[in-house]
Every structure is written in C-alpha cells, then in structure tokens.
Amino acid sequence: MVETLSDGQATAPHGADVASPSRQSRSGSAVATRAERGDTVLRLDAVDKRYPGVHAIKGVSLAVREGQIHALVGQNGAGKSTLVGIAAGSVSADSGTVEIDGEVTDSPTPGWCREKGLAIVYQEPALLPDLTVAENMRLGMPAHARPSIADQVGWAEKILAQWSSVVSIDPRTPVRELRPDARFVVEIARALAEEPKVIVLDEPTEHLLPPAVAELFELISEHTANGGAVVYISHRLNEVKQIADTVSVLRDGALVGTFDAADVTEQDVVNLVVGRELDRQFTRTSGDGRALGEDLFAVSDFSGKRFEDIGLTVRAGEIVGFAGVEGQGQRDVIRALGGLGGHRGSVRVGDRRVDPSSPSAALKGGISYLTHDRHVEGVLGGLSLRENASLSALRRIATAGVVSRMRERKLTSDSFQAMHVKAPSSEVDIATLSGGNQQKVVLSRVLLTDSDVILADEPTQGVDIGAREEIYGILRSAAAEGKAIVVLSSSAAELEQLCDRVLVFSRGHIARELVGDDVNEHAIAQAALSATDQREKAESGAGRVSFWHRMSRSDLTPGAILAIATIILGIVAATQSDTYLTSRNFSLVLPLLATLAFFAIAQQVVMMIGGIDLSVGPLAGLLVVVASFILSGYRTPIGMVLGVVVLVVVAAVVGAINWSLITLVRINPLIATLVTFTALQGIALLLRPLPAGKIDPFFLSYVSGTWGFIPVMAVVAIVVAVGLEFCLFRTTFGIKLRATGSAVKTADRNGVRTKWIALCAYAGCSVLVVPAAILLMVQSGTGNASIGDSYTLASIGAAVLGGASIFGGRGSFVGALLGAVLVTQINTVVQFLGLPLYWQQWLLGGLTILAAAFYSKTRTLTERK
Template identity: 40%
Template structure:
C-alpha cells in the first residue's frame, strides 16, 4: 500500500499581496510560500517588486491587499517587531542599522526578546558571538564608523543569533567577498538542518543554482514563473527574468566609425569601483549597466566630478585633475542626475529659470540679464522637445515627469557640452515621452557629443546604445556592441558574473572602516573638556575678583545653572529623536506661574502645585508629539504654535507678576547640601538618569535610532512615532521641572520671565556636541555646557564686562562647536581617496 506523504506546513505564506505606489503597481496579486528546510529564491530585474515583497513579510512595508501568515498567525499587515518575535529575521540589501548606534546597541535592537542579552552583559555576549562566527569587528564602535561590508556582517550575525524560523536575505553577497559568501552559505545550511526556511533574493544566478531549492520569478510586480530550481538551466532562468521583447521604437544607431575618444579613463578608481578603463567617442551613445549597487552609478558621478576618483581621466586628450562638478561643467561635461527633484531641478523655480540657471553667462553677456535674450535662449533650447507647459514661467514641479526631463535635457543642450552624462533618462516617463527623449539623445550624439547613459532597463540599453559597459562589483564585467548588444546578453553579463567583491583585494585605505570613538566615549570627552573650561574660567574670574567664589555668589550660580541644565536636557530629549522643541521657554513660564498659585498656602499645598505644573508640561508634550506624529507637522511649526498658545495661557493666568512665596517657604526651597543648592543636585541627578537611560535602555536605543535614520529604525523594529511622542512628553516634563526650579529661585510667577530659555536650551546642546540632526548626544555633556553658560553669565559682572557680552560669547562658543566638527569631517572627506 502506498502511503500519502503529508507536505510540511509552510513557515511563511504570503497570499494575494498587492502594493500600489503613486503611478506604480509594485506588486499585483503575488503569493509565496516558504517551507521548512528549503531556500526559496525570489528573482527579477530591478523594480520587479522583490524587495517590496519581503519588506511586507518583515513589516517594514504595508500591503494594500493580501495576507501574511507567519508563525501560525494570519495578519493583513505586520510590524517589524511582531515579525521578529514570530521568528522572521531579515538582512536588507542596504543594512538597516541606525548610524549613530554602537554595534552592540544595534544588535540589541535587532534581536528578539527571547535571545536578547541584558545591556550589562551585551558587550561580552556580542563579542563572543562575533568570535564564534569568525567576525573581526569591534562591537563598541558606532555603525557609522564601520564599513558597508562590516555592517552587512553585523546584520547577518544578528539574524543568525535570533534563531529564526524564516531568514530573509536580500542581496546578501553584494558587499561580501568569495570567502565571506562561502561562510554565509555554510551558516544557511546549518539553519536549514534545524528546520528553518530561507528566502533568498539575488540577481546572481550562479548563487541561485548553488543554494536554492525553489524559486519565484517576478516581473513588473507579478509572479511570472515558479518551480524547482533544479528543473531549469541558468539560461532558462535568465529568460524567465527578462521575458519580454523590445517594445519601444528607438532611433537608428550610429554607423561605426573611427572617431576619436572624447572621454576616456585608465585605472580609474573610487569608493565603489576600481581600475576602470573606459572610453566614449563623439557621435555614439554608451550605456552603463549592471545590477544596482555594483559601482556604475558612482563611476558616472566620478566622471561628473560629483564624487572623487583617482587615476587617469582625459577629455579630448587633455588630462583632468582635481575634478569637481564646477570644473567638469566648465570643461564641457554636463551631468543630469537621476534624482530629478532632489538633485537636478530647482523645484520652486519656473521652466525658464531651470533652463537658464547653469547658462547665465549666455543670458547676461553685459553682466545684466537681458529678458529678450533669455527668452530667446529658452525657446531655442526647448524647441523640438514638445515640452508640455502653458508658459515658460510655469513652475517646473507642475509638469509631468516626461516634460521635466525634457526641460533638463534642454538645459544640457544649451550648454553645448562635449560629454553628456544622463542617469536613468526615462525614469518615471511615459511611453510617448520616451520616444522623444531617445530621439533627442541620438540627435545630441549625431552632433558629435559623447553621450553616456546609466539605466537599469536592459531593453532601453539594447535599443538606444551603440555600446554597453556592464559593471559587476565595481569592475567592468563585459563590453557589448554589435550583435552581442542584446537585452539577454546585458542581463546575462550582470547576473552570471562571478567577479569577487572589491573587499577581497581593495586597499585598506580605500575600503576599511574609519577609526572612531564609541558614542559614549565621544560624548564624555566633550563633557570633560567643558568642565575643564568652566573651572579655568572660574579660577581666572576668582583671580581678578575673589568674591566670585563666595558662598552667596556660587549659590546663585548653581541655582541658575540648575534651570539651564534642565532646559538643555528637555531640548536634548527631542533633538536626539530628530526634532526640536521651541515651546520649552513657554512651558517653563507656565510651570512657574502655576506653582505661584500654590506657594502661599504652605508646603503641602505647594507639593500639589508641583504635580499640577508637571502634568501641564506633560500635556503640552503630548500635544506637540501628536501634532508631529499624527498630523505630520514639522517640529519647528508644531512647537512654535504650541509655544504661542502656552505663553498666552500663562499670561492669562498671570497678566502681571504675582504669587509671592513667603520668606520661610523661600528659605526652605533654597536648601543647600554642603553649600550646593538642592535644586542643582536634582538637576545633576536628572542628567545622570537621562544619560544612563539613553545609553543603557531599550527606550534610549529607540530614541537614538529614530533620530539617526527613521527608515532604518523602523526596519529595526523601532516605533519611531512612539519614540518621538515619548520624547516630546519628556521635554514637557523636564521644562516644567525647570519652571518649578525657577519659582524656587525667584519666589514669584512671571509669564514673561522665561522666554530666553528656549534659545539657551538650543545653545547648550550645540556646545555639548549634540547632533542637531538627531541620533547622538550626551546628557552629561549638556549638563556641563549649561554650567559653562551660566558661569560665563555670572563671571561677566565680576570681570567688569557688560552683561550683553554673554550673547557674544555664547555665539562664539556655538560657532566653534558647530564649525569645528564640520571642518574635521571635510578634512577627513578630502583625505579619503575616491
């Protein structure tokens, strides 16, 4: 009797998945199952929907239709944390590691609760894990200080350590060498032996043939093929991936001739490409191809001077040295970036202004713009391109993608270039506009211009180009022309490449990670430096005016410093998550005003006032957070609006200063310990607690990840909106505590007495070295910066200097604190070859 074998239950099932982006159907009714013990390859060209599909499984992308079944639970959508806890681990093509975190902190965020070590043991645990896996990476360093290869390895290590039931690998070997790829495959086989399933996304067919059991092929967002990998040859898989014929009419190609090279390179090397020999002749169109991320885009940018390259670069036989975009343009190299809105266009300007911007010298031959000349030049430039615009004064952002690209091409033509570099010439362009753009590029070539295009569309490259140079892992894999220049051969050269990664033999100076202090060490160097400056300033002042160190003077200094420390910490809480809070001064004022209504009835009643004031600050924080996270308002606008409203409320409560506390109560509130006011002890304690929280808790890691890179933080399982809402509430609470301290110092409620604290809070975090873009900063350094600012203010009268100098000195400190790191980064960037 034949027994029926029951197939194993799927570990992951995606059913009927659909995802629509503006103008693009990324996925259309796609289904996928992953079984225990198998590697399921997901294949397709760039833009086929592969990464979107696995992003939906991992929870970083929300589907429009369909369901996800993971760990026996069916959902219409997942969130990254739930997916991770249910056994799915993912390694993204671009590592999802927030740059400001240390490697240890990144690991802690990536690991599920079931295997996550405590923060106290995490450093040793991670180091032991890396040693066991054979990874030589310093776990204490920041993610921003390690190389792309190391970041990939960290994410792989976290995925393996999470003991997943489903492991998703999205182009995992792009940054790895041959030995590291073999290591990864060995790890995959160990997982399979434990009954796990693996989803493997790649363009590299040899890897699919080596490791995959089943495959699903996507094309234009649809599943067009699936089956056992063993049933297909490599060529048949390539055919499934391509699966289409030329659909667009292309202009006739150039007749082969012996034109001289206009642009050529030899031994050209940069950060993502190496030893490239390349040439482009006048009258021809040369294409740059390859799987995205293999160096071709960086190579084009180096030709345009947008990134550095070393080696020989010649234009019409003349060597170009020290190339940047300005020098490249002056030499006749015109570059059109693929990111039209972000890099190529002036989004708020008109068609006329966009065309003429790089060509002002032609429009103003006498040094003054001639409207007649300008209009003539613009109409000549866009003539024949069928730009669909009501007038040349129409904002360029109101045009279609095709017309925008035509305006940029018109701008390039007006510059009479020797070389035209175009990234993704028809991205986001409809079919009709594509034909016109192709004809324009061919006409430019026919006029003797060397045209170089970079495209991810093999059909486009086949139909338009005279030659195509295919890149793989930073090197030229193949150069195709004539009968060999076909979509099939372009795709084949890219996906069948066996070229090793640059990391196998690149110079250490080029590709190894840069040394840098761990985040916590960097912050505390700043703390020590600020404390030393403060002590030196105090000693100098005391040498001139000994009374500066009297108990009365120091008591006033410390009490005032406590307020500055608290407002600085309030600003830090928000800035570290990527925001800013302009309502801090208003909250301080409101808090002091509220407490002033409770100060005349005794200590017990005053304590109730403290509670009410802190609650009011928390409410303001909630409002700020909801405006930012729910309504999507920029933090500057949201907190400015709330600041005005809160200040208005404080003024309604206290139109005039009032609520004087009794002398006995003021004496009690001014209690000192060993000559140090109690309020300063409280402020320092808050700083220490915040420092510990930011560096040693999951919430602190979430704060820093959210501010460092919101997209990567979301992929790591951080609820970015919750982090930002929590931060604004914390800011409101800390500002309200500062208001309470202000009342203990003045003994009166004054709605107009605290507005300067908002500016002071920003000054303190800048001097403390906090990144104004979010992600990093030390609470201890902020406390030290606040103490320095107050010491400056207190010392000036003793030095016989007008108090207005405090603003000049604060401005000088801010300038130095802001400019010095920028100068250091610029120097490092210039010192890095390529």
C-alpha cells in the first residue's frame, strides 16, 4: 500500500530510510550518467497474448533504455508479469517480437534471453527447492559466466557477501530450507551477478526486510550507473517514485501510456492504474463507528520458541496490530496461535479454551490464520479457485459429509465478487492467476470459515493499490460483524490505517502498546526501532550449520543408516549360523545382490525426475527372451558385442516409448509405465510362451566371471552407482536432472531442457536394466518371459529405502545400491534364522514404511528449523 502524508510527499517503503547517504551519492552519479545515455536495450513490439477466456496482453509495445529505471505498474491481472515473462522467454506470445541489445526474435527462450543480456527476478523466485543455493545460482547464470562446479560455493559466497549485513546465507544450504526473504535475496543476488544489459525485478521488495530493500536500491543504482537498465514492477508507488526515471502503466492488458516519472504524481499514477479518480485519503478505523464488544480473544502466559510470556486480549469488533523489527517474535506468535508452532500457555475464544496444536485444531476452536507465504503455504496448485476457497469451510457446505455443490458455488462466487477476483471462472486452476488474485482467493478461504478470530499475517502482500483498499474494507467489515482480528504487517502505514491498537514486539516480548493518537506511522516505526537495542541481522534459517545438521539433510544419510542395519542383521545371522560368513554363501548371494542393484539404480534414475517405471521387470524378461534368439548359438566375440548392442537398442526404444507417453501424451507415469508393463509382458510371452531357447554358454561364462567369490558384475554395479553419484552432484547434467525433478516449470525458466532431460532419464533407466537382464540370463540360461517380474516392486522398495523421494529431486544412487544390499540381506537372514518366507515380505514392507516415514519426518524438521 502506498500512503501519502498531508503534504503529499511519499513515505519510505516498509518504514525504512532507503535514501541513506551512500544511496544518495550513488544515485546522484547515476542521474548524471543516465542523461548521457539513451540506447534501447529492451524493446517489445506489438506483443499479444491470449489465454482461454482472457486477453492478457493487447498489442503492447514498450522500449527500455540503458542507464534508466523503467517502472511498470498496474493492478493485479493487468498483465505485468505476463509481459515480462514474454520478454524473458518463459511465456510464449501469440504475436509480436522481442529485441534485446539489438537482437530480435519472435520466439525467445529463457536461454536465448539470458545469453543476450536479460536477467529476471520473478514474483515467485525461480529457484529449485532441492538444489543448494550455490547450485541454483550457478544454474541460472549464462553459460559464459558460470563457474566450475568445484568453485561454485566460493563463487556464491563472494556474491552473497554483498548482503551479509542484512542476511546470512550458507551457499551449501538447500533452497527449501530458506525463509521467503532469504530466497528473494538469493534470486536478486544471482540476477545482479549476471551483470545483464537489463534486469527485470517483479515485486522484488514484497518479502524483503527494510535493510535488504535499502541494499537492493543501492545495487540498482550501481547497475544503472554502469549503463545497465532496470524494469521495476511494484505496487508500492512510493518506491516507484523514489527510484524510477520512467513509468509505464498497464490496465487490462493494454498499455495506458509511458511517462517521465518526474512529471506524474503518485495520485496521477493511481488514477491511471485504476482508470478512475480514487480518493486515497483515509480516516482512522477507530473513528468509523464500529462498536467494540466484550473480550473475545484472550491469550495469557503464551510462550514458545523465540517468544515468552505473551499476554493479550482482543475485543469483539477490534483490530489489533503486531509490529516490530523482523525477527522479534511477532511472526512466531501469530503462527503459533494459528497452530503452526510449538507453544505453551492459555488461549481462549469467548468462554471456551482452545489448544491450537495444529491448524485444524485452531480452526475448530474458532481461529483462522492467513499465511504470509502464499506460494508455499497458501495456494493449492492444481485445484480450482472454488476448491481453494472452500477447503477450510467444508463444514458450512456439507451435510453428513456430503458437500452441497450449489451451496459451495454460491458461497465462493459471492466471496470472489466481493473481493473482485479477476478470473475467467471459478473452475480454472489457481496457478493461472496473478499473485494478487491468488492472495484474494486465499483470503476468501479464511473469511469463508466464519471463524470468531482472524489472524492476518501480511494480508495485502503482493496485491495492487485498489485491491489493498478492498482488503482493508473487508477486514473492517469482518470486525464490524463482531470478529476479533489480529494483523501483522511490516508496513507501519498499513497498521495505522487498519488498527485500533498496535502491540510492538522486541526480543520475544510485547515491549509497548500503542493506543489512540499514538497509532500512527511515525510512532509505530519509532517504537519498533527504539524497542530493540540493536537491529539484528535477519535470520534466514540458512546461516552456517553444524555438522550433524548437515548430515541430517544429506541425501547420503539414508544409505549410512541402511549400511548400519545391514551390519546388524549380518551379526545376528552370524551368531545363529556358522555358514553365513563363508565364501560359498557369498558366492550365492552376491549375484542376486548385483541383479537387484542394477534394477534399483535404474529405478533411481527416473525417480530423480519424479517418475516411477513399473516396466523394468517385464523389460528384463523381454530382453532375456530376445537374447535367447540373438545370442542362442556359439557366437564370436564380435557377435556377442553386436547382440548386447541390440539389447541396448531395444531397451532404449522402450525408454523412449515411456517418455513419449509421459511427456508428449501427458499420461501419469504410473499409468504409462503400467501400460508398457502389460505390453512388454505380452510381447515376451508371445515370443516365448514357455521358457525355451538356449543362451550362448560362452557369453554367459564371460558375464558370470568372479574374482575369488566376488562376481565381476557386483563390482561393476558398485562402480556404476558411485560413478552416477558423482555425476549427480558434480556434473552439469546431474544438476539439471535434480532440477527437473525438483520443480520442472522452474527448471524450464532457468533454461533447462526438461523434456530432453526426461528422455535421457527414461532411456537411461531402461538401458541400466540391460546388465540386470544379463545376470538373469545367467540364472535361467533360457528365454524366460516372466523371470524379471518380481524385480519391479523390489527395485522401487530398494530406491525408497535408499532415500529416494517419489516426488523427485532427491535421492542417491549409492543409497539405492545400499537399499538393494539391505533387501538381499533381509532375504538371506530370514532363511538363516529359519523363519517362514513370509517374514521377508513383512520385514521389507515394514522397513520401507519406517524408512519413508523417518526420512520424511527428518526432512520436515530440518526445513522447519
């Protein structure tokens, strides 16, 4: 929200003194430099884009000149993010051209735009959650500017050092563990490190703390002083007026006009944005005639991590604000009250006691929480607007557990109309909406619960000027209906406009309460700063971490646990049988281990991109059948090699078919590979209805060779697992493989050819089945169509035991190998202990469930920390 003082001067963003002495000196030289430049570095010509039911961009032409900060403003849904997405190559225009530094194209790609000199910071950071900070920063750089993988951590440390005064980030930290403000710092730091001709910043300050905003503005000034250009998108017009040279206004997908920033006032821009005169003066909410009732929300002796002995009451119809320098406990308190943090103490809503031990428990007790992190905790991607909004209000629209669709549509449509949500219909995927409209839908969900208490954490984050006024009105209306409302905001001006009282936090305590005339922007900002002796560095949750913390989040940790479990089972078996630790036993077990190891490694490849290949078992059976034809006689060495080549080609074709069904036809991986499973099984049985044919014994003698009692193929399996592990973390392809599984759309934005990576993964998985099939040939000696069927589920179990995520992005080939070791060990030990064979299934199934639950819980706790 942009506020004006009585004399019409703009206030500083977030209450920060952005125009520091260093900032003033740098911007002064920048202005002089800009006057001497004027070459166009980014030009959009007649760009047009339509979505189903929406004309998003209507023939927009725009020119951005070097040495200038070009602001792009407009309401949510006006087309700002779509327009810059077209400029960055992440959105395909229906018509029009993009020109960057003199190079023109009508079909830009993210890679082309990056190489030509355009960098972009999206409203939602284009970071891969399962990659480290350093890996993300390197991946997003142009090819000519990327450091080597070995040097990426030191390189990232130097870049992030510019932000060390406001946030501490360890480059080795997975992005999923960063707080929202730290993620934006990483994205901005990466973009500036490219030294681009033009950098696009889409709402860059929404999640930044005041010191980081000041640092960003200084770096922007340095960039333009050196001849770069900036496209700056923001709803905060005070920021726009503070730093911009030129302002372009979009409304309903069309360009209203481009103006010299010095020639328009904030009020002029507001009127252009909304298309009408909008009175931006406001009166204090305590004077709007609302009658305050009895105490409705009471908290006492409330303590938890980063806060202690919190006591407060909120009356019915009252709006109470939480303020303070970030990190002083106010956000921890409001999240704990909403069921998202550990706590102890008393919470009462009316005359009933509530234990907000979880969001559902808080909601059941009459407390509804609006999150500040819309992207991670608010929006349910893949669901419609209607489903997103009604999810928490199902009790209002269901009878005996059956949802009334008519009542649901009535409630949600009325809410969307009141919130002025811009969308083709309530049935579209919420992911297709602009950030501000997503925020309105999330707020609708909170209001539809009809809770007595509403906890609003940064309620207007990422919404436009008009929408902020609408949200203010909605919160006031909710208060007028007798609800108790708590608002946490980093904007003192917002708290002034909304709140009857403001509680200022410092070091986990309520340091001061402001009431009456003291509830004003100046007093709130002064109280927040004076209540804290020293403005502390923002905690990102991503500073230097301990060795044990690093181990707990390592993808190799599950493998280490499996190794320990394997050793323990071995000790048990050795104490019960003298024949367990003999070369004869190992010579029988190790070939079985090698076979399962290749299957598990193959499965791990596709699991890295979030897939599962159910066809690996029947594929192995088909390969054994094919080998019974092409390797049936006494072959020459060349003939044997050609036969293996044929097997590899057959496997690669099967992998390509799987990829086509999944990526091109867009069938779910489970269904697609289940179809392939059935087809391969049918073909193999058609060729060999019964086991028949004889595979060349000389060929089998080559592949079944041993070093003592250790099979050569077991050594090969270990070498393959270690080699792929190295590639996964130390090669560009491995990082792109993990990126594709971590977040495919974000990987696309970073220039990763995700379809090509997926093709390599599915083809690679099938090719890795070839050595497993060869080992099965040794076991059968004939063409047996069903010999590999049992390995499909075993391969998945081994990979999951090794720490693989079924959602992609995480896993370890060494872990998959050790998972195969544990599965084989279980089967062996059960026999040595004389237990019934069904114990193999019980132990394997139980351990798989325990492993998945343990790894999931460990990672969840790590991310929360």
